[in-house]
Amino acid sequence: MAKTIILALPYLYGLDQCIEKNLRYLGYDVINLCYDDSRSYYPTILHHIKSWLIKLFYGRAKYKEYEKSKTYSRYADDIEYKLSLLGNKKADFALCIRANVYPKSLISLIRENTKTCVNFQWDGIDSHPDILEYMEYFDRFFVFDPNDIKKYPQYALRHITNFYFDYDIPQATQSTAALFFLGGHQASRVGQIKDFIAKAKTLDLLLDFYIVAKDKRARIAFDSDPAIHYVHSSQAFSFEQNLYKVQESCVVVDFLNTVDQGLSFRSFDALRFDKKLITTNMTVVEYDFYHPNNILVWQENTTAEELAQFLALPYQPIPYEIKQKYSFSAWLKHILYS
Structure with a gap:
């Protein structure tokens, strides 16, 4: 059963x-x-007033709890x-x-x-x-x-860790030599992304970069650089569409959220589809699936020449028993039964 x-x-x-x-x-x-909890929910004007009063007299914590309760009440x-x-x-x-x-x-x-x-x-x-x-x-x-x-x-x-999805995903119908990145706009990583793009351009690399924001901040931060697709948050790729983009690409690029140190989903998507990974997360070298042919840790002093040398290296297949450890199936078994 x-x-x-x-x-x-x-x-x-x-x-x-x-x-x-x-x-x-x-x-x-x-x-x-x-x-969908993205929009505030005020059934009547009285709820709006009550929300304001709670924030004013009881503080942010009580206000947030009330807002969540009201949002999910619908x-x-x-x-x-x-x-x-x-x-x-x-x-x-x-x-x-x-x-x-x-x-x-x-x-x-x-x-x-x-x-x-x-x-x-x-x-x-x-x-x-x-x-x-x-x-x-x-x-x-x-x-x-x-x-x-x-x-x-x-x-x-x-x-x-995070994981990669291991349900059946149809094979991508096309492939490109593109370096793929999809991420939300974060001011803390603008400098890293600009540095990477500048060095990639000297090598005439094909970039497929998408930065998601709900306003024009990303476009302004990157001076409308045409190497980037600027996507409104209401039109961003779904997670499954992202998996197809990973399949189609040659390399997955990952710029670390500086608040956290865990590996992002991008690292594991690259692992599932046997794609090279370029990441600013230095902790990746501590994982058993790390291989210098497959993963480049990007730093401020990484040169365009080093990038070119990395891309020229042949991909080294990761043993099944290591790869399987990071599947959703293995992740779920550990989180539910361990």
């Missing part, structure tokens, strides 16, 4: 659809509680219906990712309807410290940034 899992994570470019698809591929029945009927499908039974598991996007009342409800409840925090805890207020709801709590375990020894945090 198939096990049932409740899925709760941020509404982010169809990531929940990829995870649900992989869970069903592995034989799970899935109750997906991912909802989905209350759907949540109630989906959980009613459990009948008088509990779900075998709940997989939460960044549970702090939800109000505590909803995570508590998920906890009540689940035998085993786990959370994976894919952002550093310092980015969203309110997640520490949710610890009581989980049997196990995983972080992708190993530094968080040292920073917060009073909590039973466990480290796990």
